[in-house]
Amino acid sequence: MWLAGERLLIRAMRLLTVHEEPMESDLIFVLAGCPSRKDYGLKLFYERWAPLLLLSTARFDIRKFARLELPFCINLTQLSQGVPPQERYFFVAVDRRAWTIEQIRKRFWGTLSEIVALAHWMERHREVSSVLIVSSGFHLARVRMCCEAMLPQSVSRRYVPVPEDEPAEFLRNDNRLRKFVVAELFKIPLYALLLWCRKRKPAYSWFTS
Numbered sequence: 001m002w003l004a005g006e007r008l009l010i011r012a013m014r015l016l017t018v019h020e021e022p023m024e025s026d027l028i029f030v031l032a033g034c035p036s037r038k039d040y041g042l043k044l045f046y047e048r049w050a051p052l053l054l055l056s057t058a059r060f061d062i063r064k065f066a067r068l069e070l071p072f073c074i075n076l077t078q079l080s081q082g083v084p085p086q087e088r089y090f091f092v093a094v095d096r097r098a099w100t101i102e103q104i105r106k107r108f109w110g111t112l113s114e115i116v117a118l119a120h121w122m123e124r125h126r127e128v129s130s131v132l133i134v135s136s137g138f139h140l141a142r143v144r145m146c147c148e149a150m151l152p153q154s155v156s157r158r159y160v161p162v163p164e165d166e167p168a169e170f171l172r173n174d175n176r177l178r179k180f181v182v183a184e185l186f187k188i189p190l191y192a193l194l195l196w197c198r199k200r201k202p203a204y205s206w207f208t209s
Contacts, residue, residue, distance in 0.1 A: 017137035017138055017140065017141075017161060018137065018140035018141055018143075018144055018159045018161065019137060019159075019161055020158045020159050020160055021158075021160070022044055022049045022132050022158065022160050023049070023132075023158060024049060024050070024130075025049060025050045025130040025131055025132045025156070025158070026050060026051070026052065026127070026128040026129055026130045026131065027050050027052045027053075027054060027128045027130070027131040027132070028041050028044050028045055028049060028050045028052070028053045028054065028131070028132045028134060029054045029056070029118060029131050029132070029133050029134065030053070030054070030055050030056060030134045030135070031056050031111065031114055031133070031134065031135040031139070031143065032056040032057055032058035032061055032089075032110075032114065033058070033061075033135070033136070033139070034136055034162070035061075035064055035067075036136075036162045037134055037135055037136065037162055038055055038061075038068055039068070039162075040134055040162045040163065041053060041055065041134045042068060042069060042070070044132060044134065044160070045094070049132060050131075050132060051095055051096065052093065052094070052095045052128070053093070053094045053095070054091055054092070054093050054094075054118075054121070055091070055092045055093075055094070056089075056090075056091060056104075056114045056117075056118075057076065057089070057090045057091070057092055058088075058089055058106075058110070059085055059086070059088035059089060062076050062077055062080055062088060063077060065077070065092075070094060070099075071094065071096070072094065072098075072099050074092065074099055074101070076090070076092070076101070079101060083103065087103070087106070089103065089104050089105070089106040089113075090102065090103055090104060091104055091117065091121060102121075104117035105117065109191070109194065111139070111142055111143060111146060111191075112146050112150075112191065112194070115143070115146035115147055115150050115151070116146075116150055118147075118150075118151065119150045119151050119152070122151065122152060122155060128155065129154065129155055129156060130155065130156040130157075130158075131151075131155060131156070131157055131158075132158050132160050133147065133157060133158065133159050133160065134160050134161075134162065135159075135161070135162070136161065136162055136180070137161030137162065138180060138181050138184055139180075139184065140159045140161055141184070141188060142184060142187055142188050142191055143159065144159050145188070145191055145192065145195060146191065146195070147159075149195045149198070149199070
């Protein structure tokens with residue numbers, strides 16, 4: 001029974017995983033969550049796939065931020081001290097010369113909130129015409145749904161997963177990952193319904209504004 005369940009999870013993970021190779025772009029956008037996402041985003045940045053890196057950072061990421069090998073020292077813990085804990089959600093933008101930080105609005109729908117914030121950010125940075133979107137492979141199917149609904153169609157997008165071990169080995173050794181994969185199976189249809197409501201009925205736009 002356990003082996004059958006594991007096979008189903010492996011199959012689900014493979015179906016959920018979006019895999020596109022990186023290409024030269026204007027921006028690398030990394031979603032909040034697993035530390036490996038930011039590590040891989042930084043690797044792509046240092047490999048010069050894009051001149052600008054935008055790191056989405058949730059409240060629980062802040063303490064881990066100091067360990068990142070950024071080109072600048074950014075004490076996000078100190079910078080966020082004056083912000084109530086439940087509102088500590090930020091975009092940190094880094095290029096070769098400088099960095100900036102801005103607070104973003106977080107609603108109940110975490111991933112969708114990040115993509116809505118990215119859409120607002122792009123409205124102010126119209127020079128960005130292409131973006132590499134980095135997250136865990138199993139997360140990217142839902143991320144892509146949000147991006148297709150919220151980002152400008154004129155912006156070229158590629159969905160680049162964090163490199164992972166073979167799914168069988170990864171799932172076998174990581175109970176937390178199993179929970180994430182199962183959660184995605186419920187979240188994807190829920191997000192599909194939410195985005196459909198927003199498209200069909202403007203009254204629902206407050207979900208994603």
